[in-house]
Amino acid sequence: MSGAAPVARASSIAPLRDFVVRFGHLLDRRPAEPEILREGAALLRQLVSRDDWLPEAFALPHPERYQQFLLHADSTGRFSVVSFVWGPGQATPVHDHTVWGLIGMLRGAEYSQRYRERDALLESHGPAVRLEPGEVEAVSPLVGDVHRVHNAYDDRVSISIHVYGANIGAVRRHTYPTAGGRKPFVSGYSNTQLPDLWDRSAELRQS
Numbered sequence: 001m002s003g004a005a006p007v008a009r010a011s012s013i014a015p016l017r018d019f020v021v022r023f024g025h026l027l028d029r030r031p032a033e034p035e036i037l038r039e040g041a042a043l044l045r046q047l048v049s050r051d052d053w054l055p056e057a058f059a060l061p062h063p064e065r066y067q068q069f070l071l072h073a074d075s076t077g078r079f080s081v082v083s084f085v086w087g088p089g090q091a092t093p094v095h096d097h098t099v100w101g102l103i104g105m106l107r108g109a110e111y112s113q114r115y116r117e118r119d120a121l122l123e124s125h126g127p128a129v130r131l132e133p134g135e136v137e138a139v140s141p142l143v144g145d146v147h148r149v150h151n152a153y154d155d156r157v158s159i160s161i162h163v164y165g166a167n168i169g170a171v172r173r174h175t176y177p178t179a180g181g182r183k184p185f186v187s188g189y190s191n192t193q194l195p196d197l198w199d200r201s202a203e204l205r206q207s
Contacts, residue, residue: 015053017197019043020072020081023163027078033100033142033165040102040163041136048104048161049134054083055195059107061087061157067190072197073167080167082189084149086110086158091150094122094176095185099165100140105131108151108158112137115146115176122146122176131160140165146176 022043026036047053058069067085074080086108094115103112113128125144130152131137139145151158162168169189174182 012203013053013055013195013197014203015047015050016071016081016195019047020197023079023081024074027074033140036100036165037102037138037140037143041138044102044104044161044163045134045136048106048136051107051133054106054159054161057193058083058191058195059085059157059159061085061090062190063087066090066092066151068169068187069191070169070189071161071195077167078165080164080169082162082164082168084160084162086151086160088156089151089154092148094146094148096141096145096174096176097139097164097168098141098145098171098173099168100138100142101165101168102136102138102163103131104136104161104163105133106159106161107133108153108156109133110152110158110160111150113148114144115148116144117146121180 023040026039026043031039058071061067066087069083069085070080071083072081083106109130109132111128111130114125115122116125129137139147169187172184172186175185177183
């Protein structure tokens with residue numbers, strides 16, 4: 001079987017644009033983090049309930065490592081939206097985020113294993129959570145921020161949509177090597193161009 005799953009051609013990027021607008025309105029109210037995670041999860045769940053809007057350029061796997069494609073960054077740095085594309089069997093190291101985040105499964109499936117520090121050592125915390133399409137999980141320093149994620153499949157691509165409370169590619173974070181301690185990193189992004197969320201000309205011509 002081929003390692004790359006068929007990618008649904010985006011029929012319209014409008015669902016992503018609507019999500020970005022509605023998430024911005026949510027943050028305009030200056031809610032506390034629990035409200036962001038609760039109401040934001042509902043918005044993200046709606047976005048990943050359909051799989052026909054993600055442009056193919058932001059759904060392409062890499063043969064050696066997972067891809068982190070920026071889909072939108074709020075101009076004031078309040079949040080960012082990213083597609084994570086997992087090739088067969090690909091995984092992250094154990095890492096943190098230092099800001100709140102929401103992970104919505106769009107295609108395929110992934111496992112998230114949480115960790116916690118105990119007596120200066122890192123240990124797994126609870127069973128790994130399997131995310132299926134349409135499901136959403138939260139991370140943050142308040143609810144649990146350190147985890148390792150891997151594609152649930154060894155023979156196909158999986159894609160998740162992440163929303164973070166910052167421009168996540170520019171946040172100073174940490175990986176947690178098996179030997180102990182923390183290693184600083186800044187993730188950056190896999191893409192150099194963004195999807196055009198704001199060109200509605202084609203929709204208007206058809207209306």
